[in-house]
Amino acid sequence: MPDENQLVNKARPYSNHSVFFKKNYTAEERAATLEKVGLNVFFFPSEMITGCDMLSDSGTTTMTNEQWAALFRGDEAYGSNKGYFLLINRIKETFGPEFFNDPTLNKPNAFIFHQGRACEDALFSLLGKTGAGLIIPSNGHFDTTQANIEANNIKAVNLFSEELHNEASNSHFKGNMDIAKLKNLLDEKKEKIPLIYLTITNNTGGGQPVSMANIKEVADLVHHYNIPLFFDACRFAENAWFIHEYEPDWQTKDIKDIVKQMFSYVDGFTISFKKDGLTNMGGGLFLKNNGLFLKKYPTFPDTLLNYQIIKEGHPTYGGLSGRSIMTLVSGLKTVTKQEYLTHRISQVQEFGQTMHEQGLPIVMPVGGHAVYLDINKFFTGTAMKPEDFGGISLTAILLAAYGHRACELGYFAFGSYNKKTKKEIFPEVNYIRFAIPRLKYEKQDLDSVAEAMLLLYKNKDKIPPINVTYGRDLPLRHFKARFEFNE
Ligand code: F0G
Numbered sequence: 001m002p003d004e005n006q007l008v009n010k011a012r013p014y015s016n017h018s019v020f021f022k023k024n025y026t027a028e029e030r031a032a033t034l035e036k037v038g039l040n041v042f043f044f045p046s047e048m049i050t051g052c053d054m055l056s057d058s059g060t061t062t063m064t065n066e067q068w069a070a071l072f073r074g075d076e077a078y079g080s081n082k083g084y085f086l087l088i089n090r091i092k093e094t095f096g097p098e099f100f101n102d103p104t105l106n107k108p109n110a111f112i113f114h115q116g117r118a119c120e121d122a123l124f125s126l127l128g129k130t131g132a133g134l135i136i137p138s139n140g141h142f143d144t145t146q147a148n149i150e151a152n153n154i155k156a157v158n159l160f161s162e163e164l165h166n167e168a169s170n171s172h173f174k175g176n177m178d179i180a181k182l183k184n185l186l187d188e189k190k191e192k193i194p195l196i197y198l199t200i201t202n203n204t205g206g207g208q209p210v211s212m213a214n215i216k217e218v219a220d221l222v223h224h225y226n227i228p229l230f231f232d233a234c235r236f237a238e239n240a241w242f243i244h245e246y247e248p249d250w251q252t253k254d255i256k257d258i259v260k261q262m263f264s265y266v267d268g269f270t271i272s273f274k275k276d277g278l279t280n281m282g283g284g285l286f287l288k289n290n291g292l293f294l295k296k297y298p299t300f301p302d303t304l305l306n307y308q309i310i311k312e313g314h315p316t317y318g319g320l321s322g323r324s325i326m327t328l329v330s331g332l333k334t335v336t337k338q339e340y341l342t343h344r345i346s347q348v349q350e351f352g353q354t355m356h357e358q359g360l361p362i363v364m365p366v367g368g369h370a371v372y373l374d375i376n377k378f379f380t381g382t383a384m385k386p387e388d389f390g391g392i393s394l395t396a397i398l399l400a401a402y403g404h405r406a407c408e409l410g411y412f413a414f415g416s417y418n419k420k421t422k423k424e425i426f427p428e429v430n431y432i433r434f435a436i437p438r439l440k441y442e443k444q445d446l447d448s449v450a451e452a453m454l455l456l457y458k459n460k461d462k463i464p465p466i467n468v469t470y471g472r473d474l475p476l477r478h479f480k481a482r483f484e485f486n487e
Contacts, residue, residue, distance in 0.1 A: 013339040014439065017065045025050055031400040038469060038482025039396040041405055050403035051452070052445050053437070057369045058234075059115075059274035059281060060437035063327060067279070070330040074323025083325035084316045087112070090329045091286065094256075094336065095236075095263045098289040103316070108301045109287040109294065111308050112318030112325075116234060116272025119285040120148040122307050123270060126300055127194045128152030137185055138197035138232070139177035140205035143414065145197070145232060147476060154194075157185065160205050160428065164363075172246035172365055173211035175202030175239075177218050186225050195293065196222045199232040200239035200262070204409070204429070207367025209242035212250060212262065219265035228267035228293035234275040236262065238368030241341040255336045267291035275369070278331030278438060281324050348436050351446040358454045363431070370435040373453070375410050378432075379460060386411055387424050388465030391432050392483055394456065397463060402452035409433045412468075413478035 025048045037043035046053055053060070063071075075082035080103075091100045091110065100110040113119045127134065136149050137157040149156040161176040163169040177198060186193065198218060201209045219229050240258040243250045250258055263269070268291060273282030287294050287301065294300070305315060312319035320328075334340055345368055352366030361377035375391040384390040391408035399405050407413075410430035417424055434449065456463065464485045471481030 012442075013343050014064075017062075017068075022050055023047060025403070027401050027403075030403060034396060034400050035484075039392065039466070039484065040478075040480075040482055041395055041399055041407065042479055044399060044405065046405075049399075049405055052404050052441055052449050054370075054404065054406045054434045054449070056407070057275060057435040057437050058272065059279075060440065061274075061278050061280065061331075062437070062439040063278070063280070064330065064334055064439075066334070067327040067330045070326040071323045074321065074326045076322040078317075079314055080316045081322040081325065083322050083329060086329045087325055090332050091284075094259060094332050095269075095286065096260055096288075098291070099263070099269075099286040101289055107289070108305055108315060109289055111285040111304055111315065112320060113283040113285065113308070113312055114281060114319030115274060116232075116270060116283040117144040117148060118312065118319065119270040119272075119283045120145050121151075122304055122311070123285055124148050124152040124154060126297075126303055126307070128154055130194060130297075131192070133192055134194055135185070135189055135192050136195060136197060137177075137182060137193065138199055139175060139210060140199050140202040141197065142199060142203050142232065142234075143409075143476070145199075158204070158428075159185070160202075164205050164208065167364075170365060172242060173209055173214060174363075174365075175200070175205050175208030175210045175367070176214040177210070179214075179217055179221065182218065183221065186221070186227070190225050190227065193225075193227055195228045195230050195267075197230050197232055198266075199234075201235045201242070201368045203234070203369075204414075206363040206372045206429075206431070207370045207433075208363075209239045209368060211247050212243050212258070213247065215262055215265050223292065226292070226296075228291065228296060229265065230293070231263070231266050231269035231271075233263075233269040233271040235368055236271070237276040237335040237341060238345060240336070241338075241345055242368065244338075245345075255338055255341060259336060267293040273328050273331070276335050277328050278335045279324065279328045282320055282328050284318075344438060347441075347443070347446070350443070351434070351436065351450065354447065354450040355453060358450060358457070360450075360453055360457055370433045372409075372431040372433050375408075375430045375432055378457065379463075382461045382463075384463070384465060386426055386430075388486070389468070389483070390463065390465070391430065392466045393463050393485065395432060396466075396483070396485075398452060398456060401456075402448075404449045404452055406432050406434045406449075408478065412481070416477075417473045419473055 101107045134154040146156040159178045159181040163171045164174045268287040349366045352371040361374040363372040379390045391410045414427035464487045466483045467486045469482045
């Protein structure tokens with residue numbers, strides 16, 4: 001028998017179950033519509049996207065046939081629907097038994113929400129009331145996480161690893177927390193820090209993963225200071241795959257065991273299930289039974305329960321329909337499968353590799369869910385200035401000309417405008433993110449994006465600057481602002 005492992009091109013580990021045909025729109029039609037929505041790609045009708053929609057990997061997954069079947073079996077009872085009990089078991093199986101207490105114990109430690117940011121508000125609004133001048137450090141807060149922290153008068157601090165900006169480094173774990181910076185902060189301000197966050201994988205930091213060694217080191221350090229550690233766990237399975245693939249000692253271990261080991265170090269976590277829950281809606285806040293967080297804040301569960309009931313619904317459904325809970329129970333099972341993860345991340349890596357080989361300046365090595373293009377390097381040698389927001393211009397032209405939608409996560413999204421000085425305050429990173437929805441696109445689709453980007457790169461001096469016509473000084477401005485080309 002010939003050896004099937006000799007094949008370079010392996011078939012995907014899944015087949016399409018259901019597809020839809022896109023409508024045909026011309027570049028002129030797309031450009032006219034984009035102009036009407038002030039070049040803000042968030043307001044561009046997805047129906048008109050003829051290429052790949054890479055605005056987000058959140059809630060955009062293609063569900064498996066098992067999930068569609070599970071959805072049909074959803075139980076829409078107001079209290080204690082069938083899926084709730086299945087979810088309890090799945091959470092315990094996936095993350096560890098200490099993260100979901102049996103409801104009959106009347107010791108709630110798991111709270112279901114409709115999405116990630118709702119959990120964040122629940123947690124930070126309570127923490128914000130525990131003192132003044134508080135700080136929550138992270139290896140990289142996501143934008144809504146940061147916004148929720150700041151909305152509750154807490155300071156959000158990002159301790160990106162030095163390696164993130166070091167091109168010479170081929171570390172696979174550029175998402176790590178900078179331990180030296182963390183130690184300094186702890187020494188100076190420990191009484192002001194209610195908890196520490198690790199975002200796995202580090203979405204704001206180029207989608208880079210965090211190593212098991214870093215998770216352990218951070219946990220040992222912060223626990224030494226008697227401070228609880230939390231994960232922002234949206235992409236936990238993808239992070240576990242990187243540990244399996246690239247960190248010594250973990251290559252022979254099962255992904256499921258790696259996940260459990262990762263979560264053994266934390267005292268709680270928030271999660272948006274719209275990513276590695278492989279579902280279109282859902283989130284949760286989980287507090288480890290006997291963990292440091294619950295020891296320090298023993299009254300939080302009662303207050304959280306009230307919050308949840310007032311804002312989301314009864315704790316047994318918490319802002320989700322019974323059918324959504326059923327799809328989540330199924331999604332969490334699929335997401336830790338080795339063959340799923342290998343295909344998923346290889347697809348992202350291959351797409352990044354193609355861009356890299358074409359000379360496009362992307363963050364290398366490629367992270368788990370997206371490819372990040374460095375806007376400053378892209379425009380090097382052109383007249384584009386930081387305040388021209390070249391990333392906004394580039395995403396608008398990519399969408400209008402080639403029908404692919406990507407997202408600026410850089411000087412505009414993360415920057416702000418100082419009304420007094422009339423100057424922009426620029427953040428550390430300036431990227432365009434090509435987020436890849438799970439189980440949605442094939443190689444041909446992604447090759448088309450890489451090809452379009454190469455053509456734009458070759459003509460980069462023809463890309464005009466941007467004028468911000470509305471919303472420059474608003475919070476979360478990238479979701480709301482309007483622009484025009486300054487030609
Ligand atoms: N934390 C991280 C690391 C995220 O990436 C997101 C969402 C959230 C929290 C919030 O979760 O959307 O369910 O409220 N990220 C999406 C993105 C929106 O496109 O990266 P949510």
